[in-house]
Amino acid sequence: MLAHLLPNVTSMATPEAADVRAFPDVDHLDTWLTAHPAPHPGLWVKVAKKGTGIPSVSAGDVNDAALCHGWITGHRRRLDEAYYLQRITPRRPRSDWSMVNVRRVEELTAAGRMRPGGLAEVDAAKADGRWAAAYESQKEAGVPEDLAAALERSPAAAREFQRLGKTDRYLVVLGLLKARTARTRVARLEKAVARLEAEGHPRQPIEVSSPPSNT
Incomplete structure (x- = not known):
């Protein structure tokens, strides 16, 4: 999807x-x-x-x-x-x-x-810096510490994250892995948690690249 x-x-x-x-x-x-x-x-x-x-x-x-x-x-x-x-x-x-x-x-x-x-x-x-910031594949990527901590603080988001399929989970993680600045990563983390908390709403993909550059 x-x-x-x-x-x-x-x-x-x-x-x-x-x-x-x-x-x-x-x-x-x-x-x-x-x-x-x-x-x-x-x-x-x-x-x-x-x-x-x-x-x-x-x-x-x-x-x-x-x-x-x-x-x-x-x-x-x-x-x-x-x-x-x-x-x-x-x-x-x-x-x-x-x-x-x-x-x-x-x-x-x-x-x-x-x-x-x-x-x-x-x-x-x-x-x-793109070489040092290379992201892991879906097979190798785990849940980053900042995302895990955010999910611990939000049971609703944690439940929704667990319901996601492997690809959708990876896209949430990938958005964080591909953030090129700490500010972008924090913003994406907040957006991801907010969308996960919005149970019952159509799920929307999290941005996975740093706008406006192309991937």
């Missing part, structure tokens, strides 16, 4: 209007990305489904190549019985980083696979 607020999701473009390409392996994708640096509108990569026997990059290959060149993965779409489409685009200025991608970039760096575009994005994120 609130999946449109998850991190690192690119704006949706139709495959008909965008570039769609297939690559037999990650080296061919790496070559294409080297020849098409940012700025670029993005690409739909055709990924062959398992069991088809078609030479193709895998989802992991696409993610790694994107990170190496300073791009990110976005939407995934079914194409046909043999392929699905994976959207990749250049990372937007000041976009947030996930710990999953931070850890993977560290592995790719150690393997000597990072390219100039990817290294530039890492340097920029380290310089402005």
Whole structure:
């Protein structure tokens, strides 16, 4: 229901209007990305489904190549019985980083696979604090201490939080994790508790990025 607020999701473009390409392996994708640096509108990569026997990059290959060149993965779409489409685009200025991608970039760096575009994005994120502020994934993220304390002070909010599904709980937590200032985090915490306390009202998503910057 609130999946449109998850991190690192690119704006949706139709495959008909965008570039769609297939690559037999990650080296061919790496070559294409080297020849098409940012700025670029993005690409739909055709990924062959398992069991088809078609030479193709895998989802992991696409993610790694994107990170190496300073791009990110976005939407995934079914194409046909043999392929699905994976959207990749250049990372937007000041976009947030996930710990999953931070850890993977560290592995790719150690393997000597990072390219100039990817290294530039890492340097920029380290310089402005986004690297250190990378957020945990839904699988790894727990309930932050300030949210836990606020829920202890508000039984009504705590009950509603417990009723939320995993994704909606994570979006509440993610809004706090992605706050870039203490003031923003406090404001989001107060807003989250107020909405949780409003039992019987339609649930509204909590802002998960620091306006007005894009994620």
